[in-house]
Amino acid sequence: MPTRKKNKQIKLYGIYGVHTPESCPVTNTEVAARLVEWFENTDVDSILGKYKIDRILGQFHSPLEHSLLWVMEAEDPHLIQKFCFDSPLASFHTMKIVPMTTFAQVIQSAKKNHSL
Numbered sequence: 001m002p003t004r005k006k007n008k009q010i011k012l013y014g015i016y017g018v019h020t021p022e023s024c025p026v027t028n029t030e031v032a033a034r035l036v037e038w039f040e041n042t043d044v045d046s047i048l049g050k051y052k053i054d055r056i057l058g059q060f061h062s063p064l065e066h067s068l069l070w071v072m073e074a075e076d077p078h079l080i081q082k083f084c085f086d087s088p089l090a091s092f093h094t095m096k097i098v099p100m101t102t103f104a105q106v107i108q109s110a111k112k113n114h115s116l
């Protein structure tokens with residue numbers, strides 16, 4: 001059986017989440033307690049390696065849209081999914097994980113694809 005060489009390949013992902021106004025941690029005490037308990041008892045940076053998440057580049061939230069966008073460098077979107085379920089995030093958000101590139105990479109691809 002052929003074996004595949006396991007190269008560490010870090011890629012950029014956007015993690016999008018949306019919750020209802022009723023499940024917002026700003027106004028829902030039960031959700032807030034769960035989220036705060038996890039955050040205050042978890043050294044997030046120290047558990048990222050378990051999910052092959054190299055680093056979190058940004059954690060952005062839109063309170064009035066009840067949405068979030070976290071941007072991270074990681075190896076495996078399935079492990080990002082596990083991170084979302086192991087944390088409280090997936091318990092009150094509908095989430096998606098989107099592969100991303102930088103604007104510089106878009107320009108590079110456009111130049112290459114169109115011989116510019």
Ligand SMILES: [Zn+2]
Pocket residue numbers: 019020021023024025026063065066067
């Ligand atoms: Zn909210």
